[in-house]
Amino acid sequence: MDQSHLTRSVLCVLVLSTTAGLVAADPNDWVNVNYVLQQTSAGNTGTAQQNILGKASGTAKAGPWSIVSAKDAVSPPSGNVHDYLSWAPYHWPDCNWCSKGTNHLSGPGRGGNDTSTDGGGDDGNWDSDDPYEGDDGDTYELNALNNIALLRRDPVTESAVHGPAHRRMIRRKRASLHQSSAAAPVRRQDNDDPAATINVLSGLLPTDGVPAVPTSPPMPGGMPPTGTTSKSTIKTINGTPAPAQAPAKTTQNAKCTPSPTKSLAPSATWTTCPYVVRDGQVNPDVRKLPDSPAAVAMAQSVLYNAVAYGLQKTRTYSQSVAQIIDTFFITPATAMNPNMNFGQQVRGPGKDHQIGTYTGILDFRGLVKVVNGIQILKAAASPDWTTARDKAIMTWIKTYISWLENSSLGKEVATKGNNHFTFYVNQLAAAKIYIGDTQGALAVLKGYFTNQFLDQVAASGEQPFEAVRTRPYHYRCFNLEAMITNAKLGDQLGMNFWTYKSKYGATIQDALNFVMNTDPKDEDVSDIFPHVAAVAAAYGDQKGKYNAFLQQKDSDYASEPFWFYDQSSALPNSPAGAHVKHRRDTDAAMAPQALAAEAVGFAKETTAHMLDEASSVPVPFGCPAVFQSAAQTELEDDLFVTCDMLEPFYEIVPAVDTGAL
Numbered sequence: 001m002d003q004s005h006l007t008r009s010v011l012c013v014l015v016l017s018t019t020a021g022l023v024a025a026d027p028n029d030w031v032n033v034n035y036v037l038q039q040t041s042a043g044n045t046g047t048a049q050q051n052i053l054g055k056a057s058g059t060a061k062a063g064p065w066s067i068v069s070a071k072d073a074v075s076p077p078s079g080n081v082h083d084y085l086s087w088a089p090y091h092w093p094d095c096n097w098c099s100k101g102t103n104h105l106s107g108p109g110r111g112g113n114d115t116s117t118d119g120g121g122d123d124g125n126w127d128s129d130d131p132y133e134g135d136d137g138d139t140y141e142l143n144a145l146n147n148i149a150l151l152r153r154d155p156v157t158e159s160a161v162h163g164p165a166h167r168r169m170i171r172r173k174r175a176s177l178h179q180s181s182a183a184a185p186v187r188r189q190d191n192d193d194p195a196a197t198i199n200v201l202s203g204l205l206p207t208d209g210v211p212a213v214p215t216s217p218p219m220p221g222g223m224p225p226t227g228t229t230s231k232s233t234i235k236t237i238n239g240t241p242a243p244a245q246a247p248a249k250t251t252q253n254a255k256c257t258p259s260p261t262k263s264l265a266p267s268a269t270w271t272t273c274p275y276v277v278r279d280g281q282v283n284p285d286v287r288k289l290p291d292s293p294a295a296v297a298m299a300q301s302v303l304y305n306a307v308a309y310g311l312q313k314t315r316t317y318s319q320s321v322a323q324i325i326d327t328f329f330i331t332p333a334t335a336m337n338p339n340m341n342f343g344q345q346v347r348g349p350g351k352d353h354q355i356g357t358y359t360g361i362l363d364f365r366g367l368v369k370v371v372n373g374i375q376i377l378k379a380a381a382s383p384d385w386t387t388a389r390d391k392a393i394m395t396w397i398k399t400y401i402s403w404l405e406n407s408s409l410g411k412e413v414a415t416k417g418n419n420h421f422t423f424y425v426n427q428l429a430a431a432k433i434y435i436g437d438t439q440g441a442l443a444v445l446k447g448y449f450t451n452q453f454l455d456q457v458a459a460s461g462e463q464p465f466e467a468v469r470t471r472p473y474h475y476r477c478f479n480l481e482a483m484i485t486n487a488k489l490g491d492q493l494g495m496n497f498w499t500y501k502s503k504y505g506a507t508i509q510d511a512l513n514f515v516m517n518t519d520p521k522d523e524d525v526s527d528i529f530p531h532v533a534a535v536a537a538a539y540g541d542q543k544g545k546y547n548a549f550l551q552q553k554d555s556d557y558a559s560e561p562f563w564f565y566d567q568s569s570a571l572p573n574s575p576a577g578a579h580v581k582h583r584r585d586t587d588a589a590m591a592p593q594a595l596a597a598e599a600v601g602f603a604k605e606t607t608a609h610m611l612d613e614a615s616s617v618p619v620p621f622g623c624p625a626v627f628q629s630a631a632q633t634e635l636e637d638d639l640f641v642t643c644d645m646l647e648p649f650y651e652i653v654p655a656v657d658t659g660a661l
């Protein structure tokens with residue numbers, strides 16, 4: 001079996017498995033490079049290390065991955081198969097045909113003007129913690145509060161006082177950021193022409209400098225019209241005959257979609273019908289595109305295999321990393337272009353929908369794992385990480401940094417206040433670390449912790465921008481994931497962002513404690529497990545409440561990869577990590593009694609700090625900074641909130657953490 005056919009087969013299996021909810025990846029994360037290389041014995045992480053070794057071998061067998069490999073997939077509007085493509089997950093066709101009472105489009109449960117399916121209860125994940133996001137540019141009204149999402153906020157406990165009242169997020173439709181001609185999506189074809197992509201590795205001998213990078217999605221052109229056969233472009237469902245009647249006449253002010261007169265393939269909805277957002281309900285057809293699962297699996301395998309090499313120094317693992325990186329980023333025939341111009345595209349008629357959305361940048365947050373993995377190989381002096389390979393990926397990442405900082409989509413996400421910006425910082429800081437711009441990485445991280453972070457965590461530990469969503473438990477954990485990763489990146493660079501506080505005096509630990517005390521209802525409580533371990537490692541667990549939580553909810557937690565990553569010795573600049581480092585440096589000269597006394601002293605200091613925080617004067621609520629330039633801010637494509645909607649979440653009375661006193 002040739003390599004391209006094998007890769008397509010693997011991706012097909014991966015996409016099907018993802019659809020069934022069987023493929024999962026660890027949260028975005030960063031494991032301290034020095035910590036990995038300094039492991040001399042397994043200690044209490046032995047089971048987790050063995051699990052990582054097994055996952056390294058298993059995932060490597062499934063790769064390598066490429067977004068160019070799926071012959072029957074759909075091409076982005078640019079027509080360039082090397083451009084990443086995904087669809088906004090929470091958007092559904094809302095055709096509203098002018099001819100009523102007939103079945104114009106195919107699909108289970110579809111008839112007449114109803115183009116909805118049962119999206120309720122879908123876990124919505126490509127991986128274990130990503131329901132996919134979507135966004136775009138300027139706004140205009142679609143309908144006055146038509147189909148708006150009702151947001152619910154349940155009290156943390158039955159005794160919680162003054163829980164925020166039910167609020168409605170405003171749904172709007174977006175206008176074009178870029179001028180481009182309307183065009184239908186086309187099939188993605190295998191393309192071995194090096195000219196079809198940025199050639200960042202010509203014979204493994206790249207040139208220095210940063211290739212020019214488009215700062216706006218390219219103009220689509222030369223696209224064939226949408227087909228009218230009964231065969232679906234993505235081979236999922238067949239078309240159905242259109243009604244034997246002429247389409248209704250439309251006027252300039254018509255609100256309905258002209259009815260078709262011919263048989264339509266399901267893909268016709270992509271450019272015929274407007275799409276509306278249903279927050280938290282994943283449209284199943286977004287899972288048919290292979291790019292997102294390929295990026296997720298690639299990044300996860302790189303980290304597993306790099307950590308495995310750091311632990312074992314077995315070249316099989318480092319060779320796997322090299323092969324995966326070559327295929328996804330470097331080899332001209334299979335490389336992804338360094339942009340996210342078509343990430344989380346919102347489908348619909350007209351030129352407005354031939355571009356990606358700013359939340360599509362979230363899809364590539366796994367870049368942090370890629371950088372982490374390569375840094376481990378470089379620090380371990382792996383012979384498989386060659387100079388030519390390093391130059392090639394350096395060129396790719398420099399180009400991607402330029403896109404993140406200068407593209408219209410990158411600039412837009414940089415204005416947001418919720419998890420989209422937190423994850424954007426993950427990527428940009430990690431990328432700058434890779435190219436050796438340490439000061440730039442620190443500036444990005446410090447900019448986050450002294451700006452957007454200030455409004456992200458209320459005094460109670462609540463995260464208002466995430467709590468207002470239809471899946472609040474998930475989104476609180478999701479933003480925690482990104483906040484913790486930012487703190488870990490800073491820790492790697494010698495900074496302690498763990499003790500940075502929001503303007504209401506709350507830290508990352510406070511945000512974690514709040515979620516721990518929240519009933520997840522019908523959401524997945526396992527979203528929080530890695531974050532509990534990370535906070536315990538960073539801040540300490542003197543009373544054992546974090547360990548007790550994990551033991552109760554997941555008795556096998558010590559076998560999970562995150563248990564190896566999240567040890568205090570892996571976070572030397574955190575409060576607990578600094579204490580461990582100091583103890584390690586001095587314990588040879590100290591008697592056991594002195595060590596015990598030091599531990600008691602550390603516990604007392606922590607308790608005194610908590611009591612001081614609890615007695616501090618509350619900071620009055622002030623509208624988050626994102627509202628200084630606009631009355632509303634966007635959380636997800638088409639979903640906007642006002643300051644008044646968020647205010648109740650900031651005013652929850654902080655609970656005294658008696659379990660830590």
